[in-house]
């Protein structure tokens with residue numbers, strides 16, 4: 001199965017998918033990495049793995065629909081079976097999301113449905129939560145609201161800063177994202193009637 005990854009920054013989740021799926025699972029191949037930021041370090045990670053890269057810059061493009069049309073053209077060149085948003089920091093239009101419904105995943109640094117949106121770690125600290133974590137979900141028109149596939153939980157310790165928490169969560173992201181991608185490329189995972197269905201037979 002062909003996987004296309006969208007990034008905006010460091011690409012540590014991309015690296016986890018490269019290491020644990022692209023290089024280790026014959027069922028899945030990362031065919032391209034596309035960034036909206038030309039200086040995203042994730043582009044270097046892709047190039048070092050011999051994976052094609054494209055940049056579709058968002059700066060200067062006022063209308064979301066316009067950007068998403070350009071992004072869709074870049075994606076469709078590769079005809080991916082799965083689109084993985086990995087630290088991709090743009091909000092996609094409903095039309096774009098509908099085009100790829102059921103084959104687009106995202107990872108969000110919170111235990112959804114808690115803390116949709118940004119600054120999730122600080123919000124968990126401010127709320128005095130004792131547990132926090134990350135969620136892999138299908139992308140739907142609701143921002144960070146699609147059906148959850150897999151979650152990882154981490155403890156919050158006294159004196160944690162948002163950075164401490166982000167690092168603890170990121171470690172778990174690198175564990176659960178490749179797992180969800182492997183399930184999808186193995187044909188075990190699908191979105192049906194707004195729910196994530198996983199074939200439990202192993």
Ligand code: GRF
Pocket residue numbers: 007008009010011012013014086087088107108109170173
């Ligand atoms: C991570 O915090 C992740 O939760 C969010 O984007 C951030 C950066 O991820 N989706 P990466 O290192 O660029 O994969």
